[in-house]
Amino acid sequence: ILETNIVQTVGSAGESLAAGVIFTIPAFFIWGLEPSKLEITVIAIVGGAIGVLFMIPLRRYLIVQEHGKLPYPEGTACAEVLVAGQGDISKAKTLFQGMGIGALYQALMHNRLFGLWSKEPATHIPGFKGAEIGAEVTPELLGVGYIIGPKISAIMLSGGIFGWLVLIPLICLFGEHCATPIYPEMSNLIKDMGPGSIWSRYIRYIGAGGVAFAGIFSLIKSIPIIISSFKAGLSNLGKKDDGEVTARTDLDLSMGVVIGGSLVLALAATIFLNMTIFHSFGMSAIAGILIVVFGFFFVTVSSRIVGLLGSSSNPISGMTIATLLLTCIIFILAGMADMPNVKIAVLTVGAFVCIAAAIAGDTSQDLKTGFLIGSTPRYQQIGEFIGVISSGLTMGFVMYLLKDAITSGELPAPQANLMKLVVDGVIGGNLPWNLVISGMFIALGVELLGINSLAFAVGLYLPLSLSVPIMAGGIIRWILEKRKSDPDLEEKRETGVLYSSGLIAGAALTGVFIMVLMGIAENSPGLLEGINKPGIHISSTRLSNIEINGQPLAGTYHNVSPSVYPATDDIVENISQTRAALRLLQAATPPDAAAIDAKKSEIAGYNDQLQKAKTQTLTIKASLNGSVVEKTIEIGKWEQVYISEADGKLDIGGEAPGNQTRGVIAFLLLCATLAYFAMRKPVKIND
Numbered sequence: 001i002l003e004t005n006i007v008q009t010v011g012s013a014g015e016s017l018a019a020g021v022i023f024t025i026p027a028f029f030i031w032g033l034e035p036s037k038l039e040i041t042v043i044a045i046v047g048g049a050i051g052v053l054f055m056i057p058l059r060r061y062l063i064v065q066e067h068g069k070l071p072y073p074e075g076t077a078c079a080e081v082l083v084a085g086q087g088d089i090s091k092a093k094t095l096f097q098g099m100g101i102g103a104l105y106q107a108l109m110h111n112r113l114f115g116l117w118s119k120e121p122a123t124h125i126p127g128f129k130g131a132e133i134g135a136e137v138t139p140e141l142l143g144v145g146y147i148i149g150p151k152i153s154a155i156m157l158s159g160g161i162f163g164w165l166v167l168i169p170l171i172c173l174f175g176e177h178c179a180t181p182i183y184p185e186m187s188n189l190i191k192d193m194g195p196g197s198i199w200s201r202y203i204r205y206i207g208a209g210g211v212a213f214a215g216i217f218s219l220i221k222s223i224p225i226i227i228s229s230f231k232a233g234l235s236n237l238g239k240k241d242d243g244e245v246t247a248r249t250d251l252d253l254s255m256g257v258v259i260g261g262s263l264v265l266a267l268a269a270t271i272f273l274n275m276t277i278f279h280s281f282g283m284s285a286i287a288g289i290l291i292v293v294f295g296f297f298f299v300t301v302s303s304r305i306v307g308l309l310g311s312s313s314n315p316i317s318g319m320t321i322a323t324l325l326l327t328c329i330i331f332i333l334a335g336m337a338d339m340p341n342v343k344i345a346v347l348t349v350g351a352f353v354c355i356a357a358a359i360a361g362d363t364s365q366d367l368k369t370g371f372l373i374g375s376t377p378r379y380q381q382i383g384e385f386i387g388v389i390s391s392g393l394t395m396g397f398v399m400y401l402l403k404d405a406i407t408s409g410e411l412p413a414p415q416a417n418l419m420k421l422v423v424d425g426v427i428g429g430n431l432p433w434n435l436v437i438s439g440m441f442i443a444l445g446v447e448l449l450g451i452n453s454l455a456f457a458v459g460l461y462l463p464l465s466l467s468v469p470i471m472a473g474g475i476i477r478w479i480l481e482k483r484k485s486d487p488d489l490e491e492k493r494e495t496g497v498l499y500s501s502g503l504i505a506g507a508a509l510t511g512v513f514i515m516v517l518m519g520i521a522e523n524s525p526g527l528l529e530g531i532n533k534p535g536i537h538i539s540s541t542r543l544s545n546i547e548i549n550g551q552p553l554a555g556t557y558h559n560v561s562p563s564v565y566p567a568t569d570d571i572v573e574n575i576s577q578t579r580a581a582l583r584l585l586q587a588a589t590p591p592d593a594a595a596i597d598a599k600k601s602e603i604a605g606y607n608d609q610l611q612k613a614k615t616q617t618l619t620i621k622a623s624l625n626g627s628v629v630e631k632t633i634e635i636g637k638w639e640q641v642y643i644s645e646a647d648g649k650l651d652i653g654g655e656a657p658g659n660q661t662r663g664v665i666a667f668l669l670l671c672a673t674l675a676y677f678a679m680r681k682p683v684k685i686n687d
Contacts, residue, residue, distance in 0.1 A: 001082050002375050008078065009366045009380050013387025016311075016362035017048050020355030021395050023317055026406045026416035027347055027423075032603035034403075034579040035276075037396025042272055043348065044395040046265055047355030048388035050291070053261050054299040054356065055363045056252050056381060062303055062364060063371050064250075070307030073147035075368030077501035080494075082373055094495055094677060098502020099509075101673055102139040105666070106510040109137075113514060117662035120465055124195075130172030131165050132195040135468035137667035139507040143500035144310045145473020146674060150481075152308055152455050153467075153474025159210075159459025160467035162442075163203045168195050171202060184421065184432050199463065204418070205432050207461025209439025211315045212322035214454040215301035217447060249371070251378045266292045269352060277341050277348060279589055287345060290330065291352045294323045298353055299360035306361040307368075308455055314361045317415045318461050320354040321422050325436070328426035340593040341586070343423050350419060359388060404572065407607055469667070473500065476675050488681065496678030503674070546643070547621040575606045624650050 021044055028035050062070060081095060108116045122134030145153050175182060175190025182190060185201045193201070270281070270288035278284045298319045306314050327349045331337055339345070363384050370380045406413050425431035442460070447453040459467050480492060546553040582599040585592055621630040622643045629652040631641055643652050 001373055004082055005366075005370055005373060005375050006379060006383050008082075009370070009383040010387040010390070012362055012366060013048065013359065013384055014391035016358040017044055017355060017388060017391045017395065018398070019316060020044075020047060020351070020358035021399065022413070023320060023358075023415040024347060024351035024354050024419055025395075025399055026402075026413040027420040028344070029399075029403050029406050030413070030416060030420055031343070032579070032582075032600050032607065033344065034583065037400060039272075039276060040396040040399055041392055042268075043351050044355060045389055045392035046268055046272070047295075047352040048359045048392055049261070049385060050265050050295045050352065051299055051356035051359030052363050052381060052384040052388060053258055053265070054296045055303055055360045055367070056258050057255070058300060058303055058364075059252060059367055059377060060250075062307060063367050066307065067371070070304070071148050071152075072307045072365055072368035073144050073310040074306070074504070075365035076147060076372065076497060077143070077504055078365070078369040079372035080498045080501045081505065082369070091495075091498055094498045095502045095505075097677070098143075098499040099506035100502075101670070102143075102503035102506030103510040104506075105139050105670055106507040107514070109663075109666070110511075110514055115659075117666045118659040119663065121660040121663040121667075122465065123660075125165075128169060129176075130169040130195055130198065132168075132464075133164070133468070134463075134465040135472075135664075135667065136463075136465040137469055137663050137670075139503035139670060141466060141469035142473045142667075142670060142674060143503040145470035145475075146477045146496055146500040146678070148308070148310055148470070148474065150474035150478035152452070153471045155452050155455040156309065156459035157464075157467040157471040158451075159207075159456040160462065160464035161459075162456075163199065163207065163460045164195065164464040167203055167206065168198050171198055183430065184425070202432075202435060204461060205435035206439035206442065207315075207457060208318045208321045209436035210443035210453070210457030211318035211439075211461050212325075212436075213440040213443040214447070214457040215298070215305075215319065215322065217443070218301055218304055218454055248376050249374050251376055253378055253381050262292065273345070273348065277345050278339075279591075283336060283339075283345075286330075286334065287349055290327055290349050294326065294349070294353045295356040298323065298357040302357040302361045303364040305454060305458065306364055308452070309458060311361050311365060314358075315458050315461050316354060316358050316361075317418065318458075319357050320350050320415075320419060323353045324350045324419060324422045325426060325431070328423065332427075337427060340591055340596055343427055346423050346427070347419060350423075359384070407575075407610070472667075472671055473674065476671060476678060479675070480678050492678055492680075495680075496674065499674060499677040503670075545623050549619055550621075571606055571610045575603060575610070578603050578606065620652070622650055622652065 021040070025035070025040055025043070063072075080091075083091065108114045109119055111119070117137075119138065120134055120136045122132055125131040125133065171190060178190050180189070181187055184205070185193070185197075188197065190198070266288050269291050270284045273287050274281050274284035278287070301319060302314060302316070324346055327346045331339075331342060331346060336342055336345075363381075366380055366384065367377060369375070370377060406416075422431065439457070439460070443453040443457045446456045477493075477496065480496065481489070483489060486492070578599055582596065582603065585596050585599060617632050619630055619632045620641055620643075621628065623629075624645060627650045629643065629650045631652045633641065641652065643650060645651075
């Protein structure tokens with residue numbers, strides 16, 4: 001079991017490293033820049049190593065001393081998975097039953113397979129403009145809710161309710177008669193924006209401010225323990241063996257490794273920044289110090305957040321936004337705002353810190369798993385380094401595989417676009433500080449009430465649809481724990497955790513399998529032709545008067561030839577050549593700022609041309625007895641369109657009629673399975 005845990009420790013590092021990279025690096029491509037594969041690899045490996053190193057002195061406090069207070073749901077679930085096969089077969093049976101149901105549910109729900117129900121049922125509250133309630137009805141979130149319990153789930157849901165049922169309706173009310181867009185929205189009026197758009201353009205900034213404050217407050221509360229952890233570690237430096245033996249399960253990498261490694265990584269980051277961006281060791285050193293300081297801060301915050309809420313609710317993008325804000329302010333105060341590459345420098349610092357925070361969350365979950373099953377922390381920490389290096393070596397190649405899809409808009413990269421917006425806003429002096437500061441004061445008020453401001457702020461920052469299914473899992477756990485007189489309460493609680501772990505694992509593995517299957521289908525001619533063949537496929541219809549761009553639809557297939565993308569190859573070649581010229585200009589000493597800006601503008605122009613060449617649309621129109629509906633879709637994107645008839649009127653949308661209702665029913669049945677497994681009388685089966 002210890003060997004298996006080392007394998008999963010090494011393997012899990014790749015997922016977190018990829019998250020940190022994908023949240024930040026695409027912003028360079030969106031700016032029209034092209035960091036080399038080596039540069040991306042260096043950022044990934046150094047950032048990941050910082051995250052592992054800085055977590056080491058925090059382990060005893062967060063993992064050991066806070067055991068029982070910080071549940072670390074994914075780490076606990078992983079431990080349950082590892083233990084399930086050891087001795088009591090009924091545990092393994094419960095786990096695999098959860099995996100099977102989670103996998104089946106995910107497959108039946110996925111719109112590229114069966115699509116039997118909606119993944120995210122939502123409804124507007126009549127008479128309450130801007131108020132929308134939705135739920136992402138996935139097995140993973142239900143399982144996470146059960147594992148973290150009712151208290152944290154409820155606080156998180158409270159944050160979501162405050163954002164979606166208080167702030168968004170108020171913004172709709174007071175913005176109803178505004179005749180001009182309100183920044184940061186640049187084109188749409190408030191009255192024309194839906195709840196999702198208002199959340200994206202306004203509430204996320206408020207939530208980011210709340211997460212930043214709550215993180216700072218959490219760090220302040222942890223300072224005494226952090227200091228004592230460092231003192232304990234430093235006291236062992238150079239200490240001679242006095243015969244006292246440290247337990248194997250309490251052995252960390254030494255503080256000498258932590259301090260020495262931190263200095264080496266800080267120097268590596270400084271040299272990297274000096275060679276690629278600043279060409280000044282002094283300014284590079286300032287940036288290197290910021291990486292270390294912010295890295296340690298957000299490693300602490302991230303490690304604690306995942307302990308409370310789980311990795312799926314870790315607001316990595318919120319922490320990165322806070323890093324970018326503070327870095328921008330420091331650069332402005334230091335008189336560096338007019339540097340030619342200041343935006344690149346800020347984003348690079350943010351990328352290091354983002355990756356460190358993401359890896360720290362994964363490391364803390366892995367160390368929690370090890371703590372529960374009796375692993376040696378030192379070996380796990382070494383395993384994390386192996387995982388960071390091995391996955392980091394692939395990041396440059398992966399990003400370049402995705403580059404064209406990112407620059408064309410096919411992959412929207414929402415977090416990276418948000419990072420770009422923040423840097424542009426602060427350096428340009430037009431960030432919505434009122435929203436960010438309001439979020440900070442909201443978190444302060446919640447903390448003064450004695451409520452966990454971090455969980456509340458995360459709920460405010462994330463969509464309400466994520467908090468609702470988490471709360472459902474928490475309610476099931478709450479109902480179970482109300483039965484305090486039940487002699488089997490502890491065993492039932494453990495069974496529920498096992499089943500929840502199975503739901504999480506089964507749904508996640510199925511999601512990965514579907515992604516791989518669709519990737520093969522879309523890149524292998526002849527394989528799964530019905531999915532791969534470009535065009536509009538009519539599954540069934542009783543309507544004879546459907547039009548595509550004004551032309552009657554003939555048969556059940558409308559061809560969309562690749563020839564609708566004229567001259568895209570020429571545009572891509574122009575972009576590639578201009579980026580190569582830009583890299584030469586950036587490498588020159590001193591760099592020619594005017595020439596660099598001219599090349600960036602040229603690249604932006606080519607990107608606009610590419611977007612226009614690729615983004616062509618089809619308008620689907622249907623009519624019946626005077627009822628007419630139409631929907632416009634983009635060529636090159638997979639999309640479903642359903643035309644339905646009720647009471648003589650047509651309706652057109654992206655989901656089959658009744659899908660949302662079926663989604664609610666399916667999720668309630670899934671909740672019932674969790675309640676059944678958590679509350680049934682335990683039956684032991686020994687192997």
